[in-house]
Amino acid sequence: MQTSSKLALRQTLLDHIAQGNLIPGASLPSERSLALRFQMSRNAVREVMQGLQQEGWIEVRQGGRSRCVNRLQSYMEHGQSIETSLSHQLDVLEARAFLEGETAYFCALRASDQELDALAQEYRAMLQRRKGQSTLLKAKADLTFHMMIAESSHHLLLISYSQLFYERYFNAIHEVLSTTLKRYGRYPDGISQQHEKIHQAIQARRPDQARLEAKEHILYTRRLLEAT
Amino acid sequence: MQTSSKLALRQTLLDHIAQGNLIPGASLPSERSLALRFQMSRNAVREVMQGLQQEGWIEVRQGGRSRCVNRLQSYMEHGQSIETSLSHQLDVLEARAFLEGETAYFCALRASDQELDALAQEYRAMLQRRKGQSTLLKAKADLTFHMMIAESSHHLLLISYSQLFYERYFNAIHEVLSTTLKRYGRYPDGISQQHEKIHQAIQARRPDQARLEAKEHILYTRRLLEAT
DNA sequence: TTACCCCAACTGGTCTTACCAAAAGTATTG
DNA sequence: CAATACTTTTGGTAAGACCAGTTGGGGTAA
Structure with a gap:
């Protein structure tokens, strides 16, 4: 017994x-x-x-x-240097596009109602906070939003991967955001709209739609950077 | 603490x-x-x-x-059929030649005095018992002697290997002994002499000599079988 | 307000004691 | 001699107590 x-x-x-x-x-x-x-x-x-x-x-x-424990940790122990070159940033965004798409998909599919509520709350807070803050804080808020989606996916592999991804490539991501903001002075309308679409698709529990929007969101950012 | x-x-x-x-x-x-x-x-x-x-x-x-636990067990879990064909028996004896040589070597090198005494005692008993017993018991006595040598080698890999070897291939070994005895009516003088030489080399703590004798002993048996 | 420090509570690490269940050993009995 | 029943030994579990770090909140000082 x-x-x-x-x-x-x-x-x-x-x-x-x-x-x-x-x-x-x-x-x-x-x-x-x-x-x-x-x-x-x-x-x-x-x-x-x-x-x-x-x-x-x-x-x-x-x-x-x-x-x-994050069991993927040991697989990421190679190469401490965080490249900030353009080509590397493009690579990072390509990988992130896939990652974001899948996490959004599973989040829409599996998140509990409480988690969706929390996500909505965080989303509203992000919109408020976005108005007047440093680029660093904006980047952090952005990542928090995406990380909440990842955590609500209830997909161990995606969560583990996202954690390491954001931890390791935060600088690269921040760099992208910084460059973009410097150019446009504020979040491009595209990005805000995409965030909105992702959020709505998730709240509506439409996995395929969420995956599409999330992936497109990152690829859009990637194109912005590429056009430099 | x-x-x-x-x-x-x-x-x-x-x-x-x-x-x-x-x-x-x-x-x-x-x-x-x-x-x-x-x-x-x-x-x-x-x-x-x-x-x-x-x-x-x-x-x-x-x-x-x-x-x-014998950690080699899992590596030996393939093929349950114990072949009794001649070619297989020859293969077994070839592997055993190496095994016996190494165990004798490390036995002569590492056995404690108590273990050498016990080995000597077992050896004498084996000589006595050999006179009038079934082939099966003779084979068992023979294996006991060799197993004692293996256990006194204090070499984990050799002990593990010997255990599995004797357990798995006892039938094959018995077959060899049986065939040999049937042909000669008794232990060939060569074998008895070889046992004696192995034992003496071990008792004298001459590792290289013991390895040589033990290996030769098995190869001699192998030639006997091969000449069938 | 902010930064720092300190202390109470919480959490894992260890020891002790007691009892249960299964295997192993021993004596008994046919 | 073999089979059986009993006793001992050994691992499995539980409960309670105490030690040793960590955490987190409240208070203090800058």
Whole structure:
């Protein structure tokens, strides 16, 4: 009976990870609370956690919370240099186009109602904030919006990839935005409209439409940069 | 302090395995005794054991003792059919020639004095028993002698390999012995002499000599079979 | 307001004790 | 000698206590 509890706990946690409820970096419930919820001793919980840790799913530190791990990390450990060349930025945007399309697709498909509400709220806040702020903050707000979409996709691979992508290529993305803003003085109408279209498609739960809009949005940005 | 104990215990066990003191199939000390010996809680011991189990070093069953595992097992899981054809038997003997040579070498090099005594005792017993017994028992006695040499080699890879070898190819080996005995009516003098030479070389702790004799011993058997 | 620091609560790490369940060993019995 | 029943041993689980870091919030000072 207790052995099945251990398996149940393990499976539950793995499911949460696989389904994107426990995204990389998110903290797991404490051992004590899990023991309580699953009606098992903390001892048994620890053994499950240790197993998951050993398999590279979670990260455990004394005192701190246990965290879900981004398993793609090791695949990105090559080449620390973040290129700022034009060709590299174009490459980044090409990859991002695919990524954004898929995350938008799965977000529209899988996001919970609460997540959609939160997304709408963040979107409105982004519109407000956009009026008078530094380029850096605008870029951050932009990324936050896109990251929320990614996190609501409940797609482990996409979430992991997005995290690393934004972490690693933030400078490149910021550069693009900076260049674009410098040229137009403000967000081009195209970009604002595209954000709006993406958001509407997601809220309407139209996955294919969301994918199309998101992909086009990035490719539009790419064309702007390319025209330099 | 306790963390270092865990690492120490883990390293100690792994060392014992690597050095052939804990051969595959051998049982480990109980959790309670290890906790006592290493001055740590049984809890901590269990975590170490579980780690080793997860990495495939040991096998744990409730009630029974924990056992060291033969990690080569999975590499030998192909082809269940034990061929008794001549060509296959010759192949087996060729592989065995190398194996016996190496085990004899490391046995002469690394065996403890107690192990050499036990080997001498087994050798004498084998000589006595050889006089009037079934072919099957003679084959078993022969394999026991060779297996003792392998176990005294303190060479994890050779021990693991020998175990699987004898387990899997016992029938083939028995067949060879049976054919040989049928033809000569008894152990050929060559074989007895070779056993004697191997044993003496090991007891004299002359590794190269032991390897030479052991290899020659098997190749001699192989030639006998080949001459069929 | 902002930045910093400190302390209480929280979380993982370990130890102890007790009891259960399965295997292994031992004595008994046919 | 073999089969059986009993006892011991061993791993599995639980509960409680305490230690050792981390976290986060409130207070203080700049």
